Each structure stands twice: as structure tokens, then as C-alpha cells.
Amino acid sequence: MNAPLQSASDTLRSTLAALLDGLPPTQAAKAVERLIANYRGTTPTDAPILRERADVVAYAAYRMPATFEAVRSALDALDAAADWRPAGHLDIGGGTGAAVWAAQDVWPGERATTVVDWSQPALDLGRELASTQGELADSVRWERGRIGAHDTPEADLVTVSYVLKELTEADRAVVVDAAARAATGAVVIIEPGTPDGYARVIEARDRLIAAGFQVAAPCPHSAACPIVPGTDWCHFSARVARSSLHRQVKGGSLAYEDEKFAYVAATRFDPTPAEARVIRKPQTRKGQVLLDLCESKGGLTRTTVTKKHGTAYREARNVEWGDEWPRPN
Numbered sequence: 001m002n003a004p005l006q007s008a009s010d011t012l013r014s015t016l017a018a019l020l021d022g023l024p025p026t027q028a029a030k031a032v033e034r035l036i037a038n039y040r041g042t043t044p045t046d047a048p049i050l051r052e053r054a055d056v057v058a059y060a061a062y063r064m065p066a067t068f069e070a071v072r073s074a075l076d077a078l079d080a081a082a083d084w085r086p087a088g089h090l091d092i093g094g095g096t097g098a099a100v101w102a103a104q105d106v107w108p109g110e111r112a113t114t115v116v117d118w119s120q121p122a123l124d125l126g127r128e129l130a131s132t133q134g135e136l137a138d139s140v141r142w143e144r145g146r147i148g149a150h151d152t153p154e155a156d157l158v159t160v161s162y163v164l165k166e167l168t169e170a171d172r173a174v175v176v177d178a179a180a181r182a183a184t185g186a187v188v189i190i191e192p193g194t195p196d197g198y199a200r201v202i203e204a205r206d207r208l209i210a211a212g213f214q215v216a217a218p219c220p221h222s223a224a225c226p227i228v229p230g231t232d233w234c235h236f237s238a239r240v241a242r243s244s245l246h247r248q249v250k251g252g253s254l255a256y257e258d259e260k261f262a263y264v265a266a267t268r269f270d271p272t273p274a275e276a277r278v279i280r281k282p283q284t285r286k287g288q289v290l291l292d293l294c295e296s297k298g299g300l301t302r303t304t305v306t307k308k309h310g311t312a313y314r315e316a317r318n319v320e321w322g323d324e325w326p327r328p329n
Helices: 008-022 025-040 053-081 098-106 120-130 169-182 195-210 244-250 311-318
Strands: 088-092 112-117 140-144 155-161 183-192 214-217 236-241 256-267 276-278 283-285 288-295 300-306
Touching: 008 053, 008 098, 008 120, 025 053, 053 098, 053 120, 053 155, 053 183, 053 214, 053 236, 053 256, 088 098, 088 169, 098 112, 098 120, 098 155, 112 120, 112 155, 120 140, 155 169, 169 183, 169 195, 183 195, 195 214, 195 256, 288 311, 300 311
Parallel strands: 088 112, 088 155, 112 140, 155 183
Antiparallel strands: 183 256, 214 256, 236 256, 276 288, 283 288, 288 300
16 A cells, blocks of 8 residues: 555644644643643552543643654664564554554554553544544554553554553563563564663563563664663653644743653564664764764774764764664665
């Protein structure tokens, strides 16, 4: 099937903007502020945060674009590491379906997709949003279930995005193990790009490797993470266009913000991971570029690329945080 004339990201952005037309700006801002406070606190695993449509609309308009960009970045990295296209997709704890839209952007076309979440209002809004995107309108099932207790169906691709923070340690293990059992091809887990988020990703990464998966991204290897616990954390950044609601809630004037996230993409098949991954924003100086890399040999290095390196120097000047190095042809 041909790709849609309008990209998934463009359709999602315009659909979310239309949703806010019926919600007073002050009400939307207050809902977002309250929900952000709840997310920063301790959330019991049996209590949905998004309980009403107003909550869901406000939070979707505020958070879906950032979640979409983070998940799309992770799926892009998986796509680069594997000559593979998922025929089916299971999104655990997917809420309004940001990961479904991201998968549609990376691999356009219809595929059997199931979104499982505990919040019925979130699922209802997700179905409403998906109805505006042709390939998603009839191919996505929206199922209500308690995270960690749902009998998950098999799928080529399983995503778990921004979910583990809401769970207890025991339930995190249950969800990751369920994702591993369900995935016939790949599992992608995304968390906030904080030290705690990174720790949860590493915990999930270890469980996936123990279940027989190989790391496709961002790590160039499936060995232990070379970062000494407590000294640093691995995370990446995705640029997000700010809506008027973002600017109202945060009081900012910039047209964008950067979403920090940590992730792991792991496969049941043999991937072709990067030779090395840029794990910090490159430092550009006169005549040289400094790249902090995680290498396939399992270590961290800093590489200095200078003008004498010719083509490599020109490529280094354009490389971005999170990219492969050397850049693929």
C-alpha cells in the first residue's frame, strides 16, 4: 500500500489541535498541571490517572507529540539495525496510541495492531484519533486491561512506552516478561531520559537479554552497559514542536522543546547494530569535532575528528546526538 499523502506526524498534530477547540484553555492547562503532578508522584498500578475525557484530551494534546517523537526515534533506530518490517504491533499501556502513530510513520501501511491500557477514556480517545488516519482506522483494536495482568497476544513488534515508571518493581518485571513472551520479532521500551528512567531501561534490557533477545539499538552490543551505575546515564533527545497549550502551561515562548528519553530495542533475530553510537551532543570546535561514543567492543570512548580526516570530518560536523558513527552510506 502506498504511503498516505499526509504523514502520520502531520495528521496527529492537526487532529490534536482540533481536539482542543472544544476545551477551554484554562481548563486544559489546569488538567495538564494536575496530571503532571500525579505522574511525578507515586501511582498505584490499579488506579488509572486519566479518568475523564477532559483529562485525556488535555494530556494527549500536551504529551502525545513528545511521546510520538521519542518512540519514532527509537523505532527509526530499530529500522536502521534490521532489514525487517513488522506485520503486527502490540502496544502495552499505550493509552491514546502515540506509539501506534509512530510505527505508522516509520512503517506506513496497515498492520494488525492492539493497544492495551487500563484507562477506558484514553482508549476511547485513541480510537477517535485513529479514525482520522486511514491505515489506523480499521486495523487497531483498543482493549481495556490491567497492566501486568493482561493475557497479551503475540505480535511481531511490542512497544512499552512511558509505562514502567507507573509500576511497582514487581509489576515492571511482569510487564517486560510479558512483552518478551508476546514479541515474535522485537521489543522496544522507552522511558523518560532521567537517571531513574535509564535505570528502568537497563533493568528491562537485562531481562530481555536473559529471555534470548539481542540488542539492536541504541547499544552497539548486547554486553553489559559500560556506564558505571550512579556516575552517568544514557539518554537521547528528540525535538518536539510546541503547541499553544505547551506554551501556556510552561510559560515558554520557544516554538519547540527537546524531549529527553532512554530506550532499548531488542530483537529475536540477528540485528545489525551500529558500529558505534553518539551518546552525547557532539562538541564542535575550530577544525575539530569531539564525539562521545559507545562502541561495539563494549566500551565508551571520545573520538576527535579533525579536518585532516576529510570526508569523516564533514560528516562529523553534521552528526547528531543519537546517530550511528561512522554514518551509514
